[in-house]
Amino acid sequence: MAEQEIDKATVVNRALIKLGQAASFSIDDENHISGKVDAVWPDLVAHCIGLHDWTFCRKTFRLTRLELEPENGWRYRFALPGGRIGETLKVLSDPRRDVPLRDFTLEGDELFADADAVWVRCKVERDPASWDPAFRAAFTTALAGALAVPIQSDEDLEAKYWQQAFGTPSQGGSGGLFGRLISQNVASDPPDSANRWRDPLTDARYS
Numbered sequence: 001m002a003e004q005e006i007d008k009a010t011v012v013n014r015a016l017i018k019l020g021q022a023a024s025f026s027i028d029d030e031n032h033i034s035g036k037v038d039a040v041w042p043d044l045v046a047h048c049i050g051l052h053d054w055t056f057c058r059k060t061f062r063l064t065r066l067e068l069e070p071e072n073g074w075r076y077r078f079a080l081p082g083g084r085i086g087e088t089l090k091v092l093s094d095p096r097r098d099v100p101l102r103d104f105t106l107e108g109d110e111l112f113a114d115a116d117a118v119w120v121r122c123k124v125e126r127d128p129a130s131w132d133p134a135f136r137a138a139f140t141t142a143l144a145g146a147l148a149v150p151i152q153s154d155e156d157l158e159a160k161y162w163q164q165a166f167g168t169p170s171q172g173g174s175g176g177l178f179g180r181l182i183s184q185n186v187a188s189d190p191p192d193s194a195n196r197w198r199d200p201l202t203d204a205r206y207s
Helices: 008-018 034-050 133-152 155-166 176-188 200-206
Strands: 058-062 064-066 076-079 084-092 104-107 110-113 119-124
Touching (some): 008 133, 034 084, 133 155, 133 176, 155 176
Antiparallel strands (some): 064 076, 076 110, 084 119, 104 110
């Protein structure tokens, strides 16, 4: 039996089923549900991806150096990539090493530095098919909460699913399904993971 294709419609219809609704959403059709989904989907995606440095939506870009000479004292200016979500996670002078470049500044959609080649690691939106399955399940629960009031004016279901996804108000959005996922993700890729593998021979090779 072929696996079901995972796309936006799949996720939305799973959320609708949680609400006791028919799985009636289609990306190509316009009905009374489509407008409500389109109103909450992009903000909810940005919110959930913005909760944490999820490894599945990281991407490292080599920045394009701009010819226009900087006027702020830096030697080079670079264009930041479009489509990123949230702040830049890390700025690097060598993408093979996880040691950050510290001498730079950000202004609008540009980065300024004295290094002539710069890479940045950002979070980017990915198709639902590329989402971690557990993230997708947590997002579906959050989406059911976000749609509960627009679709059926049910504040109790909104609160129920929102709490399942993000925890209680006292947890500040860091509990529930997403809170557990964040803890698991940090455990599998701790912030100091790059430094744990450094050694003098490796440093000498790349210095």
